[in-house]
Amino acid sequence: MRTKVVWGVLGIGMTLGIGVLSALDSGNATRTGGRSLTPLMGIERTVGMESIFQTSNPIEETRWDSIVIVHSGQPAGSPADIAQEHKSLGYDGLGFHFVIGNGKRMGDGEIHVGYRWLDQQAGADLSGINSGFNSSNAIEICLVGDGDRRPFSEEQLYRLAQLVDSLSDELGIGADSIHLHKDLAGTSSPGQFFPRAQFDDLLASMD
Numbered sequence: 001m002r003t004k005v006v007w008g009v010l011g012i013g014m015t016l017g018i019g020v021l022s023a024l025d026s027g028n029a030t031r032t033g034g035r036s037l038t039p040l041m042g043i044e045r046t047v048g049m050e051s052i053f054q055t056s057n058p059i060e061e062t063r064w065d066s067i068v069i070v071h072s073g074q075p076a077g078s079p080a081d082i083a084q085e086h087k088s089l090g091y092d093g094l095g096f097h098f099v100i101g102n103g104k105r106m107g108d109g110e111i112h113v114g115y116r117w118l119d120q121q122a123g124a125d126l127s128g129i130n131s132g133f134n135s136s137n138a139i140e141i142c143l144v145g146d147g148d149r150r151p152f153s154e155e156q157l158y159r160l161a162q163l164v165d166s167l168s169d170e171l172g173i174g175a176d177s178i179h180l181h182k183d184l185a186g187t188s189s190p191g192q193f194f195p196r197a198q199f200d201d202l203l204a205s206m207d
Helices: 002-024 049-053 079-088 154-171 196-205
Strands: 034-037 066-071 098-100 111-114 138-143 178-180
Touching: 034 049, 049 111, 049 154, 066 154, 098 154, 138 154, 154 196
Parallel strands: 066 138, 066 178, 098 138
Antiparallel strands: 034 111, 098 111
16 A cells, blocks of 8 residues: 555656646647546546546547557656657657556556647557548557566556546447557557456456
């Protein structure tokens, strides 16, 4: 329990620090703004998760019709790290709607709610997506880690299931519209070690 409290405090501190730096930086700043939900806030399904629907712009419920799960491809990372990478690709900052940490540079199971979700903006273009899939209507969730090299943490998977369950319930997204990146593109993301069956069981247990 003490470990989770420490991660919670660190998660809040990181989020506040990112917000302050963004406010002080120049107009060319990399956008990493958002809010983080610590693992302690999500021990129960109903605790903390409702805050993901407290967005800056009204949620466009009829717009969001699918969810895509990806990995960062790096063993460690934070929203700021990913935002810097995305900026190098021509985006103004973090391209994903949500990021879930693995305990390395971000709390294990910490959910970062990105500015694209808070502002109701489309996510960054996902590599290799089939032409028939409308990615502008997809909610993008990134797991920190490289799923081709090692498994994700139990806390990450649990929090992913919580997040997907909350989003799909609120927005009416069916199970057949919850995708792994590799379902839609010529990529291995979120990696060979992503436990699809375990994730599906976790998701089913929350109904």
